[in-house]
Structure formats: C-alpha cells, structure tokens
Amino acid sequence: MSLFICGNSHTAAIKQGMIRVGKKPADVHIFALGSGAYETAPFSDLRNDRVFFSEPLFTERLKTATSEESIDDSHIWGLVTGTHNSRILRGEFWKQAAPTYLDHPNLRPVSRAVVDAIIDDDQRYIRTFLAQLKQINAKFFVISCPPVRRNSVIAESGIPLDVIAAIDSRARQRFTDWLTEQGIPFIAPPEGTIDDQGFLLNEYSQQKTVGGKRDPHHANADYGTLMYKKVQEFLAQNYPDAMQAAS
C-alpha cells in the first residue's frame, strides 16, 4: 500500500515541505496532476470500480507517478483540491460586484444564493471526482489549498479585499460542509499561517518561481512544511501502518 499526495499546483509547496522534513512514510509519493484550470470541466470517469481521468494530462502524470492509469482502493490518496478559490474571483466581475451582505453600496449586489451557485459550479467536477472515489471505497482525504493572498493578482487587480476574503471564506465553508456530509476527511491550512481576514500571511507566500518570475498565488516551502507535518499527524492517527517507516 502506497501513499500518494497529488492535486493541483498547490501540491508543490507540500512537496517542498516533504523535502525539508527529510523523512517520509514508507512509500509516499507527491506529484501534481495539473493546474486548477482543469478542475472547471469534467475530468474523471468511474468505470469498473476504478476512477479514470478523462483529462489526458492527469492520466499521463498519474501513470508516471504510479504506473497505473486509474485509481482503485488499494492505496491511500491525499488530494490537494477544492479550495483553490482565486479561480472564482478572477476577471472583471468582482471589481464591479459584491455579495449583498458586504457594505459596498456602489457595487452591484450579488445575492447569497447566486454566490453559492457560483461556488457550487466551481466545485462541481471536484465533488464529482471525490464522490466517484467514495463509490469505489478508495481511501482518501482532502488537503486544503492555501487561502488567497493579500498580494495576489486578484487583489492587485482592484477587487476589494473584503470581497476576496468573503468569497474565499464562503467557498471553503461550502466545500468543507459538503466534505463533512460525505464523511471525507479534510486537512485545513496550518494554524498560524492565516491573518485575521483569512488571507495567507505574507511570510508563507511563494514570492517567485524558480525561474525568477513573480508567483501570484502559491504558498512557499515554510507553509508546505507545516502542512506536510499536519498530513503526517493525520496519517499517524488514521493510517498508522503507512507511517511505520517514518518513525
């Protein structure tokens, strides 16, 4: 039985954290499936008690990491997905609009129901994927993506910070409520990495890519280290066999 941690680009910080920590459970592999852009369209299929990716890039990376072209119930999966909420906020719309419960009289009001519908639309293919894993009795848990950053591209584009915080918070709430309903474990961002408004603290923000470009929204290795330790704690409690080599 192996442990695979995979998901969108926020998986990278956890990989960096694992390298820093320097020891790992018996057979743990961390790999990325692809950017969060792929989560906005159907990307998985359920066939013959296995979950396949309909997105070719995901299949390719799954095969590279696991030698398998699909997921069954034989391994443990930590999935970094479902809380990459900057995707909902991009573009021009939220520069001119705000949820009705915020005090922005000069912006177009958007009802709670419409906000929730937008969020549910964004999460629907992720929820489909996770529901398929449940159907095949796969052993898995969800690892949170880091919260939105104050210095993210969306914040600098002119979207009010309280709008960003409110949408990110609401989206996280709806996703975790759904996970709870489904009985799917969720590992929240590490304590002490988030400010009062819910933004990722600057010291946990990845500032530049290795290539030197500005990184607009990922967390750094410090964050990844804390998150990796939380994952270890979760595994120790829930899958002690998987932790034997780490002790």
Added chain:
Amino acid sequence: MPSNPYESQPPKAFWRSGVSERNLLGISDIFQPKFEIDRTVRISCAGSCFAQHIGAQFKKRGFNYIDLETPPPALSRERWHVFGYDLYSARYGNIYTPRQLIQMLARARDELKPVEAAYIDDNGRARDPFRPAIEPDGFADIDELESDRRYHLSQVDSMLDQTDLFVFTLGLTEAWECIGDSVVLPTCPGTVGGTFDPAKYRFKNFDYEETLQDMNAFIALAREKNPKMKFLLTVSPVPLTATATDQHVLPATIYSKSVLRAVAGALSQKHDFVDYFPSYELIASHPMRAMYYMPNLRNVAAEGVAQAMDVFFFAIGDQSADIERSDQATPVEASSDDLVCEEAILETFSQ
C-alpha cells in the same frame, strides 16, 4: 385602370393565394419591416415569456442587444435563466401587461412607491412581488431584496437611454392589482410567493382602451428619453394558463389575445416608428393547424419559435442563423495564472 381596388392587390392579399394554396412553412411575405434593423441598432427587450425567444435570437445572431444585468461569468450557463439572467434586457422577469411595464419604469424613476414591498415567508426569506421568481428560493432577507432591487431599478432607469429599438411582447390582459395603490403584480399572490388576501388584491382584466392608453403612455415616456426610439411589437401566442374571469379559459384567451392584437395593430397603423411582427399569426392562427404547439396546445414548440424567427430575420435581411453571440461568458481561469501554475508544477516535480 383596374375595375376595383382588389385587382391591383398582390397575391398575398388574397386568402387563396396568400394562405390556402401556399406552403405556409415557406411563407416569407407575411412581414414587411417598416424600418431597418441592423447591428448598430441598440435593442432592448421585454414582455411575456415569448419575448425571451426574440431577445435570444437577437443575441445569438450578433445584434447589439442590451443586457444591463449580465450573469456573473463564473455562474454556469444552465443557471442563468434560473436566476433571471439572460432573459431580457434587465433582470425584471416576465412583464405581462403594459401597465406592469409603465409602473416598473415609474418605480425605477422613484415616482411610484408601491405599498406591496415584499413577500416574507416564515423563514424570513423575501420575494420581490414584482419579479417573484427572480431568485428561485427568494432573497435571504428583506435587506438583500432591497439591495438587489435598488440596483435592478437603477439599471431599468438607464435602459431607455441606451435603446434605439424596444421590442415588447404583449402577453396578457388579465392581472392582479393591489387595492391600496392599483399597482399591478405579475402573478397572483399565493401562486409564486405571497398570500392571497381579497381585502388587499383584486382582479383586473384590461380592456382595449386601457391597454392602448398604457402603451401610448409607455411610448411617450420612451420617446422622451430617445425621440428616435422605434418599437417592435408582438403578441404572445401562449394561451392563458387559467382565467380568473367567470368564462371558459378558451374564450378568455381569445378575448385577451384579441385586445392585445388590436392594440398592437392600432399602434402600428398610427405610427411609422411602431411595427408589428406577426409571430402570433405564424404560430397561433388556424392555418397553422396548431402544429407549432406542444400536445397541451399551450406551450410553443421550438420549431414554431424557429419558424417565426426565421421569417422575421429573413424579412429584415439577416441570414446569419446560428451565429454565436460574441459576448459569451469566457472561462474564468486566466491563462497567465495557469502558466505560472504549470511552471510551479514543472519546477517542483522535475527536481
């Protein structure tokens, strides 16, 4: 010189050559537009539910269609209509009577403050009596309703300033009004929100004079905003779901449609800036043998809508069927960010 005026009439003027000996699927001379409608004309649309089809076709064919309350781009397309987006030029829902139309504009100008402010249910959720289905479960509370309504009416108030052609589908003569201030509601309280109280609401069946008067009032108001504004009228071919009169629903429907058709005809005859497109005749008249209705003889089949719209766009000289709208919602994921995400993945996992 002809011996009588009919001798010089074209074939379409005679029942035999215009209808009974014609393939009505190919009927194209039923409508001769009074004025040009090209893609520079700013078009707004309102009316009963059949008007949605007309607006949709203008959008689909790339005309300059005004939509002042566009759907949030991250909201999936299948939810747009559920939340009242993409139906008309603002998020006002169906406007069945001319009285409802002019009262909406009066509310937008703050000249009318209805007594009926909201329908509040036992859970505190609030529905707008003037567009009760605009949020399928109602607004979260009265504050949310009022906030949304303020914005909505501000958009309605600006609509006529931005309109060159106003398309209006007359739907019904039957309505319910509040006794306190004679404000007309789109639906009977107790059907889509609210509670029916005969002490508060009364039935109203508008007659020809009232309907004509209301349409004239609307046209005058609209041309105050834009003196060159033109109007395209249609009559909904959708029968009444039910009548509140003591009549059978069939004659009640025929009365209603006859009044509306007569008003549209009178306005079209009187004004060179008002045109009437006979979608009603193309779908509901007896030569069509009800073939464009669904089995319940009420709902119009997509083929009927398509046929009527093809006739319209052919008549105005537009052959561009199935052009997708240029302003379709674009994916929210920005490509530059995706590249950074992929870069982060490649850098980390290639080590």
